[in-house]
Amino acid sequence: MAEPHPGTSCLLSDIETLCTVAHKRAEESDHNRALCPDVAEQLLESGFARYFVPAAHGGSQGSFRELAHALCVTSQACASAAWCGLIYATSGRMTAFLPEAGRTAVWRAGADRPIAAALAPAGVATPVDGGWRVSGEWGFLSGVDHSDWALVCVPGPVDTPGDPWFMALPRRDFAIRDTWFPVGMRGTGSNTLVAHDAFVPAGHAYRHEELVTASGAGPDAACFRVPLQAVAGLPFAALVVGIARGALDHWSSWAASRPVRNSESARLLMARSAAETDAAWLLVERAAQVADDVVQARRHAARNARDAAYAADLAKGVVNRLFEAAGSAAQHQRSPLQRAWRDIHAAASHATLRFDRHGTEFARSAWADDTALRQDIRDDGGRT
Incomplete structure (x- = not known):
């Protein structure tokens, strides 16, 4: 087993190098519909894959605040690189x-194992002696071309119908189909994973x-004890805000060197854009601070999901x-602003950032809590 990393995190020490490489390759990654190999390698060097790996397996067990900051900074250089870093980090979590048997198998060679994860259930898992046989196709697996393992989601196996299961597959057990032809976030290489009769041991699922509930017999570190609702949208929102910051920097530099800088409309546009970007980041920062406190994360999970969606x-x-x-x-194909426009629409459409869904759930939760509070006051004779 690899020795635990000496610090609680190793992201920020290499973030400048990552941004330099990712920015240089951003247009090429976009054109190729996959990260350039040197960018994928630098993501590992920067610590994204090990970020949420348990310390017992050589990982960082990092904080959500530092991850949010790193994603925001990286996405200003290349949104696709930041997205793959996000996937490596959250897939590790x-x-x-x-x-324990599954964790040991995945991280036997060290914590820097890039993993792609599929959240939507697909395929079929057939029970056999010692585990399952898994077959199917899982689309939109970002970074899968560079991944050593995949975590696929399958409907409840036939012997345990109901709740879906996550099952870990090593690279040798799946193929990749080139299906990623999107408008935005093109460099993520979010292709389709194909498995045929792959054996998954019982300890790998x-x-x-x-x-969802952060239950089970997993590690005790705080980053593993918070409910999914409190943290699912947070890293995506940080990335989206980073895209906006990068776009604002580009537009502002362009406008400042032209006569348009003297117009009131341009100045107001710059001021409003800067204010709204800052406001979005403040929401992300608060959500990240809450996510790093298990008690607060459970209490404010619905608000965190709302804030992430609204920030996006x-x-x-x-x-x-x-x-x-x-x-x-x-409009020019080499304009960073048009790529930012394409990327932010693709990124903000992620299910974890849909305000209608999370806003509705927040209101339902808030009103339910308010009703419960009023009932407590009545039961206490008004003394609460």
Whole structure:
């Protein structure tokens, strides 16, 4: 087993190098529909894959605050690189819920194992002696071309119907189909994983519910004890806000060198965009601070999900206005602003950032809590 990493994190020490490489390769990764190999390698060097790996397996057991900051900074250089770093980090956290035998198998050669995870149930798992035989296809697995393992989600196996299961597959047990032809986030290489009759030992799987509720016999570190609702959208929102910051920096530099800088409308656009980007980041920062406190994360899980979704909406609005204001200059295929516009629409459409869903759930939860509080006051004779 690899020795635990000496610090609690190793992201920020290499983030400048990562951003330099990712920015240099951003256009090429976008064109190739996959990260350039040197960018994928630098993600590992920067510590994304080991970020949420348990310390017992050589990982960092990092904080959500530092991850959010690293994703925001990296996405200003290349949103696709940040997205794959996000997937490596959060997939490591998901993998940590495996039984000890599964965790040992995945991280036997060290904590820097890039893992791609599929959240949507697909395929079929057939029980056999010692585990399951798994077959199927799982789409939209970001970074899968560079991954050593995959964590796929399958409907409840036939002997245990109901809650889906996550099952770990080593690289030798799956193939990849080139199916990623999107408008935005093109460099993520989110292709389709194909497995045929792959054997998954019993110790390499766990119930989906254990991830959602942070229950089960997983590691005790705080990052594994918070409910999924409190943290699912947070890293994606940090990345989306980073795209907006990068777009604002690009537009502002462009405008500052032209006569448009003297117009009131341009100045107001710059001021409003900066204010809304800052406001979005403040929401992300608060959500990250809550996520690092298990008690608060359980109490404010619905608010965290709401805040992540709203921060993404604010950031997307900023990029929309900047793109429109830039006119035909932003339409060129080599313009960073048009890539930011494409990327932010793709990134903000992720299920974890849909405000209608999370806003509705927040209101339901808030009103339920308010009703319970009023009942407690009545039961206590008004003394609460």
